[in-house]
Amino acid sequence: MLTHEQNRLLTEVEGDAPFGQMMRERYWMPCARSAALVADGAPQHVRLLGDNYVAFRATDGRIGMFDEACPHRGASLVLANNKDCALRCIYHGWKIDVSGEIVDVPSEGARAESFGKGIKVNTYPTFEGGGLLWVYLGKGDPPARPPIPFLDLDESRVWVCRSVSPSNWFQGVEGTIDSVHVGTLHQSWISGYKDDDSPNPSIALTLDSHPRYEVEETPYGMKAAAIRDLADGRQYLRVTNYVMPFVSLVPAGNTDREGTVFIAVPRDNHEHMLFWGFWNEDGPRIEAERDMTSGTRDPDNWVHFEEGPNRTWGQDREAMAGGHFSGMTGCIVDEDLIIQASQGVIQDRTREHLCSSDMGIGRLRRRLLDEIAAWQNGLLAIDGPIPEKVRPLDTITDGDQPWRELV
Numbered sequence: 001m002l003t004h005e006q007n008r009l010l011t012e013v014e015g016d017a018p019f020g021q022m023m024r025e026r027y028w029m030p031c032a033r034s035a036a037l038v039a040d041g042a043p044q045h046v047r048l049l050g051d052n053y054v055a056f057r058a059t060d061g062r063i064g065m066f067d068e069a070c071p072h073r074g075a076s077l078v079l080a081n082n083k084d085c086a087l088r089c090i091y092h093g094w095k096i097d098v099s100g101e102i103v104d105v106p107s108e109g110a111r112a113e114s115f116g117k118g119i120k121v122n123t124y125p126t127f128e129g130g131g132l133l134w135v136y137l138g139k140g141d142p143p144a145r146p147p148i149p150f151l152d153l154d155e156s157r158v159w160v161c162r163s164v165s166p167s168n169w170f171q172g173v174e175g176t177i178d179s180v181h182v183g184t185l186h187q188s189w190i191s192g193y194k195d196d197d198s199p200n201p202s203i204a205l206t207l208d209s210h211p212r213y214e215v216e217e218t219p220y221g222m223k224a225a226a227i228r229d230l231a232d233g234r235q236y237l238r239v240t241n242y243v244m245p246f247v248s249l250v251p252a253g254n255t256d257r258e259g260t261v262f263i264a265v266p267r268d269n270h271e272h273m274l275f276w277g278f279w280n281e282d283g284p285r286i287e288a289e290r291d292m293t294s295g296t297r298d299p300d301n302w303v304h305f306e307e308g309p310n311r312t313w314g315q316d317r318e319a320m321a322g323g324h325f326s327g328m329t330g331c332i333v334d335e336d337l338i339i340q341a342s343q344g345v346i347q348d349r350t351r352e353h354l355c356s357s358d359m360g361i362g363r364l365r366r367r368l369l370d371e372i373a374a375w376q377n378g379l380l381a382i383d384g385p386i387p388e389k390v391r392p393l394d395t396i397t398d399g400d401q402p403w404r405e406l407v
């Protein structure tokens, strides 16, 4: 349980809210799928931390990212023409090149090319990695790239989709640290893995008993381990690696994927974008997930939200009667986003009752509250070297070596 003030500190990101300010200053934020940005194609609306931006790919492939509002009189540049390495506002035709320079103001006649020279357009540093466009919204030099393992993989080895969820971003992050829900909420999906005779550790193993949870705080975030003692004396170990403030790298179990990534990025206090997907650094290509994109779902709008008059988000009671546990039969991540929306737009954590399996949630909150307090004093909560890449872990060990040394 949190105090009202703690809940506000962890959830609010707009305006002067400390967490939003810290995100701006310290972190790269993923804001769109790279594939959604086509040279000379439709500019993309981006909302982060309560502010609106436009991102586009210019004729030559470069990325431009500006405030959404046209510097003339505020029309949306998402509606602009994207051509000749520039956006041209459709209201009065101001043309802004990809570097943010205003190069044509047609109504000014002889001064058309010079008129805009003194007018500042806010532009933002970006990079593309892991199938995503990342932006830095802070004022200083951008930080190092996040230590996640798939930023440099080509598109055959990483697949990520985007959803927009009507719930606060921190509910999204908490869901990824809350490993005990996997065996409950997702049981009908996970049970499909039970018959798999793969020699790899199986997600299904996590379903049948009560793992021991252990957490290690790190300079970049924390590692959350679920440890099960097996009958033969060995241990089944699952470690989620959390990279502050919104990335969770989760073991993918006995699938042909190396890991599952969840990135819950705040659009504002009330909505977040979930980037969800898979990667393989060395294993097979991500064929199955790439095929998913040619199905009925839009990879830029993966989970659709229709709350409905009874607030059931399309839950299928007939499927439940037939044995499906959650009644959310479309896709496993539907279950996550719907259950998070059901907690309320911003969950009231002053009224919850945590139990022993919420240990990771409690440590996550403490870790972030410490980080905000340190940031307000110009410090880091845990100072120390950050590896170039961190990974999740899913393995059976003989227990001789501490798990912290394995991941």
Ligand code: FES
Pocket (backbone or CB within 6 Å): 070, 071, 072, 073, 074, 075, 089, 090, 091, 092, 093, 094
């Ligand atoms: S508002 Fe964009 S050109 Fe006038």
Ligand SMILES: [Fe+2]
Pocket (backbone or CB within 6 Å): 175, 181, 182, 185, 186, 336
């Ligand atoms: Fe989940």
